[in-house]
Amino acid sequence: MINGHGNNLQGIQHLLKADFSTNVFDNPQTDGLLDYLQTQMPTIRNYPDPECRILRKKLATTFHISPEQVLVTNGSTEAFYLLAHAFQQQCSAIRTPAFAEYEDACTLYQHQLVFVGDLNVLNSSTPADLVWIGNPNNPDGRYHNPQELIAFLEQNPQRLLVVDEAYIDLCEGAESVAPLVSQYPNLVVIKSFTKLFAIPGIRIGYLLAHPSIIQRLQACHMPWAVNALALKAGEYILDLPEKPSAALRQRLDESKRLQTELARIPGLRVSPSPTNYFLSELQQTTAAELKKQLLEKHGFLIRDASNFRGLGPGHFRIAAQNETINNEFIAALRASINVLQPCLSYPSL
CATH class of the missing domain: 3.90.1150.10 (Aspartate Aminotransferase, domain 1)
Structure with missing residues (x-):
């Protein structure tokens, strides 16, 4: 789209x-971030770390997981395309209406597509290897609490649940399921820095999952996909003492x-x-x-x-x-x- x-x-x-x-x-803290990035301009004279080690370690600490469960991406959209690529030609169920890039990524990599209005309609007879949802959803803001998603994960261990949490920081009372990736190997969580801090032009996001899934995605990941300033932006945001x-x-x-x-x-x-x-x-x-x-x-x-x-x-x-x-x-x-x-x-x- x-x-x-x-x-x-x-x-x-x-x-x-x-x-x-x-x-x-339009976060008031964004001005501080922009001022900081001005001081980091010399970093573009060198290649960025292709493994994004500093940011991965900070993210792992934030979510109480290991760095091997973190993949930093060029915005959350790159994560969608990496997943679709790594699991190409499989069957994906997408809850609609939804961000069109789920469908576009899956179409590019020849997934069989199934569209559903709610997670509850998926049963054992529904052909779906991957299930994609936004939580909260774009465009309507629908939100599933962690208990609902845990129930789905436990009832569907054969399916990979892809949860896009790009807007979770902008949702009242919302709770991330990101820390649960250590407990549920069939859970993938995709997150973004850009929505809360109004920096969509810098393209910085990340994916959290079981180490085996991260390894599978890394095999498809272009080197130096995340630029040096984007990495500095992510590090700065995670170091902030409080959110707005x-x-x-x-x-x-x-x-x-x-x-x-x-x-x-x-x-x-x-x-x-x-x-x-x-x-x-x-x-x-x-x-x-x-x-x-x-x-x-x-x-x-x-x-x-x-x-x-x-x-x-x-x-x-x-x-x-x-x-x-x-x-x-x-x-x-x-x-x-x-x-x-x-x-x-x-x-x-």
Whole structure:
């Protein structure tokens, strides 16, 4: 899904007031990270460590596992493609709607694909060697607690459960299953630094799994896949004494408020989400039309989610911003729906 992703700013010719299409969090700690990276520019004069040893050791300490259970990747997307490559021509079940790169990676490496709406529908007769889920899920924020995933792992020891936790730090009350990779050899956890610290352009992620799986992936891994500045960014983030709890708490509260306000708009259905982002559906117009109206008339960019498998032309995803911008967006959305769905609307407030 290279075309149509969130934060797709290339080609936009209108003045952009705020980007609601991206799920990344504008973390106040990112400024410190950027200042630090300025001091690390000389590292690009040398090759990066192809084994990413310092960062792997820090990650292993963080999750109480061994460095042999860690693989550092060029963003979480590289991890998806490495897994699909290492297990090529097998059968993958993907819970939908889902981040399209799961499907794209599996298609590239000739997996047989099965699409399911929920983990509970998978049974012994379902042909699936690998099962892919986002937790929380993109685009709708669905979340499975560790107990649910443990039950699945224990009931399906023959299947590899791939859990994408790219957004878990942005999910209220969420608990990572990363430490469980030592206990469950059929568990793979993929994580990202970029969502919490708003650095998607630097491409740094990692995969946690049983050592035998890591070895299998390393056989497919291109040398020097992770650049020197990305490694320094990961090391800096892990060394921070605390995460942005107050700012993140405020943003999650804003997401709840925004969901409540949008749910009051006639002709709009909102799917509740515990994350900073959520999915909505227009009843009588398309997300493409709404995206165009909001951008051209108000300077707001949303994510047209109609290209997610299983979603329709009216689906769009947004991520909450600060209170002031959110209030402006609510007014702009009401005005836009008044134009696009006049029979369902009421006057703008």
